[in-house]
Amino acid sequence: MQKGILTTLVVLTGIAAHGQQPTAEQIYDRMRKAYATAQTYQDAGTVTTWYTEKGDKEPNHTSTLSFETAFVRPANRFKFRYEQSKSVMFTNRKxxxxxxxxxxxxxxxxxxxxxxxxxxxPSLGAALTAISEGSGTAARKIPGMLLNEPIKASWDPKKLQSVKLIGTATQDGKPCYQLEALVWGKKKAQLWVDQQTYLIRRIDEDYQSPSVSTRTSITYQPVINKSVKDDALAFKEEYCD
Structure with missing residues (x-):
């Protein structure tokens, strides 16, 4: 009888533990592992930045760019592309x-x-470093988690500090954990981490300078461990027409 009761308690305890929400550390560790072990990865997304000059309450200017990433780990193949259109003197300049x-x-x-x-x-890391700031740091964020190559500009999500779970939310219809963390020990960032795949679906960060404050929001539509077509990894000049 005692053995039967003990077995039941163990089962119930396991069920209870299984139903518990993971901690911030567990979410963060699983997120980093998802990228570090991904055999293939693709995404498409946007970077939107709002600029507010000192003394103003509403943004004075907004910029938006689009990007896409493709990666196949076994073949060590990688592609990143970003595009931004600007209207200057009534002329579209891309x-x-x-x-x-x-x-x-x-x-x-x-x-x-x-x-x-x-x-x-000279290297993939050097190329991504060169375009990181122009891409709104999208060339740094997820590539920095996928690749072993050093990318020196900006930061990537695997180097966050004081990570904490602040709630749950939905991004693009997907339930996500919301993490808040520090970048370089002072700058705050928020991450929307998909509850099923543990891939990042959104990153928000704020920056304050003496003359202007900015808020940047990067959104992702990630796909992991699915077949990647050769075209998605090709170098074709028409991709920037």
Whole structure:
């Protein structure tokens, strides 16, 4: 009888533990592991930044750009592309960067206004570092978690400090955990982590300078461990037409 009661208690305890919400540390660890072990990864997303000058209550300017990422770990192939359109003196002026690595060589295409240039880069990390700020740091965030290559600009989510769980929310119809953390020990960032895949669906961060404050929101539509077509990893100049 005692053995039967003990078995029941163990089962019930296991069920209760299974139903518990994970801690911030558990969510954060599973998130980093999801990217570090991903065999393939693709996403598409946007970076929106609001600029508010000192003394103003509402943003004075907003910029938006789009990006996409593709990665195949076994072949060490990678592609990142971002594009931003600007209206200057009633003329649309587009900036587009494409970075592609076949595991041995890295190429970059820069298309800005009417100027185009294709270059061979010393490394994938160096190429992503060069375009990180222009991409609204999207070239740094998720690539920094997928790759072993050092990307020196900005920060990536695997280096956050004082991570805490502040609640749950929905992003693009997906239930997410909301994490808040510190960047470099002072700047706050919030992450929306998908409750099923533990992939990031949104990152918000604020920055304050003496003259202007900015809020940046990066959204992702990630797909992990699915087949990636060759076209998604190709270096084609028409991708920046």
């Amino acid at each position: 900036t587009c960067y494409l970075v592609v690595s076949d595991g041995k060589n890295t190429r970059m295409l820069k298309s800005q206004h009417k100027d185009r240039a294709s270059t061979h880069e």
